[in-house]
Amino acid sequence: MADWDADSPQLRRNLASVAQAIRDSADRRDKPSRDLVREWHRQTMKGLAVPDTAYVGRFRGEPGAQVEVVIGAAEGVAYENVEAQLDEFERRMQAVVAALDAEYPAGAELDTDAVAAVAELAGWAHAEWVRIHPFVNGNGRTARMWANFLLQRFGLPPVMRLRPRPHGDYAAAGARAMAGDWGPTVALILRMLSALRPAPPG
Numbered sequence: 001m002a003d004w005d006a007d008s009p010q011l012r013r014n015l016a017s018v019a020q021a022i023r024d025s026a027d028r029r030d031k032p033s034r035d036l037v038r039e040w041h042r043q044t045m046k047g048l049a050v051p052d053t054a055y056v057g058r059f060r061g062e063p064g065a066q067v068e069v070v071i072g073a074a075e076g077v078a079y080e081n082v083e084a085q086l087d088e089f090e091r092r093m094q095a096v097v098a099a100l101d102a103e104y105p106a107g108a109e110l111d112t113d114a115v116a117a118v119a120e121l122a123g124w125a126h127a128e129w130v131r132i133h134p135f136v137n138g139n140g141r142t143a144r145m146w147a148n149f150l151l152q153r154f155g156l157p158p159v160m161r162l163r164p165r166p167h168g169d170y171a172a173a174g175a176r177a178m179a180g181d182w183g184p185t186v187a188l189i190l191r192m193l194s195a196l197r198p199a200p201p202g
């Protein structure tokens with residue numbers, strides 16, 4: 001059985017399946033929730049060797065996952081605070097999504113301001129997920145899944161590669177995210193979008 005973080009045929013199959021599930025969910029404009037990301041995490045880890053099966057689909061602080069994490073020189077949120085921070089993460093994301101849904105119905109063409117607003121949301125969600133580090137492992141991938149879900153939900157392409165992680169400024173943006181600064185992640189997403197699609201109408 002391949003390690004959860006090693007490049008393997010099983011992991012590639014898992015990520016392809018998750019990417020399709022994310023696209024389908026985005027196309028339905030599902031409400032973003034912790035239940036969605038739990039399932040993405042479970043699908044990603046399916047058939048792989050993980051440090052502890054209790055970690056799969058569970059947030060830190062839940063039974064079997066009372067674990068602290070360190071990312072480089074930074075620490076993730078203390079496990080006893082993860083639930084409260086996820087409550088706020090979910091509340092804020094759902095509020096912004098609802099506002100964007102009201103302004104930009106499904107199929108609407110996005111102008112420059114709309115693209116910027118969606119990129120801001122996707123960058124914030126990615127960076128906050130990295131800062132909180134809700135899972136024991138696999139947080140970078142699930143952060144990129146959040147970004148891709150939100151982008152696709154509003155008709156934009158999924159610019160965040162799930163595996164291997166993006167190169168360039170991605171690592172530096174992640175380090176800033178650990179300090180609560182999501183600006184570099186937003187800027188990175190906007191650059192990725194501009195490289196893939198023509199400029200939207202003014």
